[in-house]
């Protein structure tokens with residue numbers, strides 16, 4: 547089945563397609579606007595200023611290879627396909643043909659009723675699925691290395707011992723996509739009220755690829771930037787004055803399994819292009835922002 551035409555598949559003016567290795571060794575400006583570096587997970591400490599450069603607007607994307615080896619991913623995805631462990635399963639809006647294990651904060655109840663109980667169970671199941679010391683500590687340590695050792699942790703909730711979900715796992719099936727948006731639109735939603743009170747405005751995100759779609763399923767980033775205080779909601783059908791992606795240049799990333807991309811996704815317009823083929827695109831995705839007192843970076847899914 548071909549991917550249906552959708553707001554996820556209107557082509558950009560021109561698209562620079564990243565290939566693994568293109569930005570190894572030195573920062574490259576992909577598409578003439580997206581400054582990107584590429585490194586191996588084991589060498590993260592050699593790039594201790596990466597987050598600093600992202601916050602300063604000097605670097606927009608970091609690709610980290612070898613976060614998990616293929617043999618681990620094979621075992622892990624096999625379990626995900628069998629819904630083992632029995633994660634909380636929630637859904638994107640139906641037309642996106644995608645679901646989550648875990649609960650996306652944007653799709654939670656405005657008062658977050660029940661969210662933190664679900665998060666406690668979900669974070670424990672995540673640790674049972676990923677090899678020791680668990681995804682939170684493993685990915686958290688890599689991210690910390692890219693920010694001079696500052697810890698990356700699941701954001702604390704409003705109550706004692708409460709934590710947000712560190713990430714969510716996402717399955718995008720054939721035809722599944724996400725329309726163009728800025729991640730910082732979530733700062734405008736009621737579900738973000740508490741996070742708003744404990745983090746800085748500037749937000750980044752990571753996507754860790756667990757599988758790669760047969761074709762499509764690319765993270766596409768457009769040459770359109772907004773500052774954090776100018777957030778606006780775009781991923782809502784009622785919004786009509788959306789950016790016209792057909793007049794924008796873009797860069798697209800099809801990440802190999804085990805690789806992770808950090809993106810200045812609060813500032814840069816981006817989307818997921820429709821997945822083609824029968825193989826699901828499995829990822830772990832989190833959002834991140836500095837705590838108000840800068841002693842940690844808080845993550846949530």
Ligand SMILES: [Fe+2]
Pocket residue numbers: 727728729811816
């Ligand atoms: Fe996003």
